[in-house]
Structure formats: C-alpha cells, structure tokens
Amino acid sequence: MLAPFSRILLCYDGTPEGQRALRCGAMLARQLQAETHLLSVLDTTCWSTGFGVLASMNFEVDKREAERTLDEGIDKLRAWGVVATGHLAVGGAVENIARFARLLHPDLIVVGHQTQGIFARWWTGENHATLLDRVSCRVLFEVVDPPAD
Numbered sequence: 001m002l003a004p005f006s007r008i009l010l011c012y013d014g015t016p017e018g019q020r021a022l023r024c025g026a027m028l029a030r031q032l033q034a035e036t037h038l039l040s041v042l043d044t045t046c047w048s049t050g051f052g053v054l055a056s057m058n059f060e061v062d063k064r065e066a067e068r069t070l071d072e073g074i075d076k077l078r079a080w081g082v083v084a085t086g087h088l089a090v091g092g093a094v095e096n097i098a099r100f101a102r103l104l105h106p107d108l109i110v111v112g113h114q115t116q117g118i119f120a121r122w123w124t125g126e127n128h129a130t131l132l133d134r135v136s137c138r139v140l141f142e143v144v145d146p147p148a149d
Contacts (some may be wrong), residue, residue: 005138007035009106010084011097012073013043017112021142022073025110026080028140034107036084038077039100040070041093063090098134110140 010025012018022038029036042062070086077084089096101109111131132139 005032005034005107007037007104007106007108008032009037009039009097009100009104009109010073010077011039011041011093011109011111012069013040013093013112014069014072015112017142019076019112021110021112021140022076023080024140024142026077026082028108028110029077029082029084030080036077036082037087037100037104037106038070038073038084039087039089039097040066040073041096042066042088042090043093044091066090094131094134097131101135101137106137108138108140109135110142112142 005028008025008029010022010029012022025036028034044059044062066088070088074084074086087100089100097109097111109131
C-alpha cells in the first residue's frame with residue numbers, strides 16, 4: 001500500500017533525467033492532491049576559486065540560468081495541473097536538498113538519476129555522504145536508462 005504523501009519536494013535541474021522525474025512527481029502530486037514544492041539548485045560545488053570579476057560574471061550567468069530552469073519547472077507543473085511553490089538554492093545539491101527537507105518536512109522527495117551521469121551529484125556529496133543519509137523521509141529516484149543485467 002502506498003504511504004500517504006501530503007507534501008512533496010520535487011528537485012529539478014532541467015536535464016532529461018530531471019524532466020522525467022518532474023513529470024513522475026507531478027503525476028503523483030496531482031493524484032494525491034499533495035502540497036508541492038519545486039527546488040532548483042545552482043550547484044557551485046564543481047566551481048574552482050575564480051578571480052574577481054570573472055567569477056562574479058560566471059555566477060550571475062549561472063544564477064540566471066538556474067532561475068530560468070526553476071520558472072520552466074513551475075510552468076510545466078502548472079500545465080500538468082499542479083500548483084507548486086518554487087525555491088532556488090545556491091551551493092551543493094545534496095546539502096540543499098537536505099536543508100529544504102528539514103525546512104519543508106516533505107513526506108517524499110523526487111529526483112532524477114542517470115547512472116554515472118551528471119545527476120550522480122544528487123546522490124553523493126562531499127565525503128561520499130549520500131542524500132539518503134541526510135533526509136528522514138522517503139526518496140523516489142526516477143532512473144533513466146538503467147544498466148542492463
């Protein structure tokens with residue numbers, strides 16, 4: 001039996017994996033009439049220390065892109081009949097997902113994942129700490145192109 005999920009946190013970065021997870025989460029949120037939150041993270045963990053203006057310019061460009069990604073996700077959810085509150089965070093994805101889980105107290109977190117792909121960063125953070133170790137609710141990973149057995 002499916003546990004009752006009244007508050008869902010959807011994590012979205014605009015990748016194909018993220019789009020698939022967003023659609024899956026939206027269908028679930030709509031069916032359950034759950035309070036829905038959408039989190040887009042400007043993941044800065046891969047940045048190396050920059051120099052003055054150059055680092056500042058890169059951050060502004062990346063921040064605008066992250067804001068567009070969040071707006072895109074909100075628009076897609078609205079088109080699928082789901083009203084969501086949007087959140088934008090800056091820093092490590094794992095740390096921010098865990099932080100928003102503590103703030104929002106979702107019953108479920110939905111993220112996308114591609115084996116050995118860019119989305120692997122949402123699984124692991126520094127010191128190989130996993131997202132699953134940092135949250136106290138259920139996590140649904142929408143897996144794209146699972147490896148063949």
